[in-house]
Amino acid sequence: MTSYLLRRIFGLLVVVLIVLTIAFIIVRLAPGDPAALMLGPEATPEDAVALRAQLGLDRPIFLQYLTFAANAARGDLGDSIFFNQPVLHVLAARAEPTIFLALFSLLIALVIATPIGIYAAYRRGSWLDQISISTAMLAASVPSFWTGLMFQRYFATELGWFHAAGYGGPDATFIERMSYLILPSIVLGIVNSALILRFTRTSMLDILGEDYIRTARSKGMSERRVILRHALKNAAIPIITVIGLTFALLVSGAVVTERVFNIPGMGNLVVSAVLRRDYPVIQGTLIVVATLYVVINLLTDLCYLLIDKRVRY
């Protein structure tokens, strides 16, 4: 177990190093000049050159990379060109909305997908099964920006049930800030429930055909106990895998939904950073996202230990 964890942590470091290098190269290969953008339309080319020098962007690329890598090794991801703040500070400010949006969305997705997926498998071929599959296909097919816009228009603007956008003002309490996440969480929950529903149904169908399920039934066990105690527990590993992946995706930033609802999270940040060519923020976000992916995958793998005693690392 210890050696497994050490191997995974070493793997994490390798992934971060690769991402760090690729991120650095890619953002600099992309055309566009943050200095020209910051100065505005009337600025002269000479103004842009001067600002590039002030920002250190005129230094040789290799030197910039060495400085970046050395600083990153010490946990310093540099300063945002646009915000004039440390990147870690900028990212930390985005953590709260993104993490809670991910948690709420996942909760909503699980509440929708798990019971329906189980029941659809149990009643395979029934009208509910057909409807759940069709609805899941629809939810997965409709772009989340469209769902977001429609929900925003009807539930926030027309009905006034929710906030249309934002994350609260300076005097907003934690609960008030969370209230801004309800509508986007519902949108993301619905979109992400489709995948979890399909995985739950498929996984349960596989298990329900197993001999030990038939044996359990022949012993007179109640259907409820057979389904929830024996079938679901054994079907859980693929379901947990897809939940882990979904959560990793959500934590790394629900780009479109955050944009539509103007939530100042990681997704919104990365879009703005790309448009502004804020190189340090783009690099920092990619490194943090890659790390989150690996850590969440590791935690998902460790969850298998709790579900299935036969799993050994």
Added chain:
Amino acid sequence: MTISFSAGLGRITSALTVALMVTALALPARADTVNVAIIGEPDTFDPMMSTKDVVSIVTQHFVETLYTFDGSWSVVPLLAQSLPDISNNGKTYRIALRQGIVFHDGSAMNSADVVASLNRWLTVATRGKGVADKIDEVVATGSHSIEIRMNEAYSPLLSLLAFSNSAAAIYPEEILTGDTIDQVIGTGPYQLVDHVPDQYIQMARFDDYVSRSEPSNGAGGTRTQAPDEIRFLPVPDPNTRVEGLLSGQYHFADGLPTESYGRIDGASGADPVLLRPFGWPIFAINHKAGLLTDLNIRQALQAALPIDDMLFAAFGDENFFVVDAPLYPEGWAWRNNAGVEYYNQNDPTRAAGLLKTANYDDTPLRILTSRQYEFHFKMAEVAKVGLEAAGFAVHMDVVDWATLGQRRNDPALWDIYITHSPFLPEPALTSLYAPTSRLGWKEKEKDDILNNFTTQTDPAARRDLFAQLQQKVFEDVGFIKIGGFNALMGKSSDLDGVAPSPWPFFWNATLN
């Protein structure tokens, strides 16, 4: 185990949802706070350092200049006591400063602050650097009086000192120690309280503000500080700005899509604000290198463009554009009809003849544009059809705005780039006419007219010279004005006291 987990999830979610919904519906609205949705985060709070409109919109509330513009775009005093005493040769500006003005840090403004600020403006600001070679020195002549001494007369100087964009902002001398300002301190009616990037910029009324006493007129006159707070909320998505306005979350929303006009007009709690006219789309022409250094090809370009089709494609509704040749719209002192016969010719035959005269060899005409402003792209698409009909080969270089901003600085990469501008109070505030701009439009006769225009101080003579300049714009095809367009903003029905402007301000805004 699994049953309880699943059921628990449901219970937690239900409880959380109900609690949050109750909270959401119960949130009180602060009646004394004006929420303004802007198109994005300002790049800086130092308006000297940027020519972006969003920077001007925000910073004009806490930073002030010596002069500003009234409702008819005439220069009026702000931190200066009155309009300057200008010497007969136009080379010396004697400016008396208002007394009792206090910066947000509590210090009193004096001539040393103004001299230091103007010297910094001449060194670091794009517009300041543009005039720096004409200014010998800025000196204090008393505790509240300064002189600007110039080596040649430059009549747009007052407009430059009044403009909130690349502004000659007045700061305390003490904060002007390096290239950048860590914390901007101004004299404006509001002071910066809190800023959470991409979330809000909170400004509160500055209690020690000393307003001018004249009646409010544009940005001039009394600044009533009506709201306790003004909050600028960066909302990059235009549709989100519309929904936020209609749902009552924002009292004012800038830069709305024209398609939303009907919805806002029909809404009960919001009204459209149409700034008519807002500005002009421009085909900026590369005079430094490439195809368009040839006058015949420039004239062929001008002859071929189907202007009205381009505008219709770009804006869709005649409520939002006008096919209009003069460089200034109706009602402006600068408007004249010199050279307008060259506008909107839509004449592919004439264009083809000019291309033949130029021995055009099918070298592609490179149009650099971006979809960040969709109307730029749509205009380019229609222009391409018209140009190809006239015999041009056209290459569209469609990039994002950051790339366009970089590429247009290299004359080897483009022949035309598409941009736009609000109508500016003084023609010399745009660099388009200047031979030193990135367009590089150098033509002796035009340069002489421009030089006379910027040194002449008599308003009537300046208007005549501008007509000559406009004639040259059309004859020599310095750049191409495509037309005029209107901007859509929106406000809550409860909000009063905000005049439509490219740089709207809220110090006189009231909420009913």
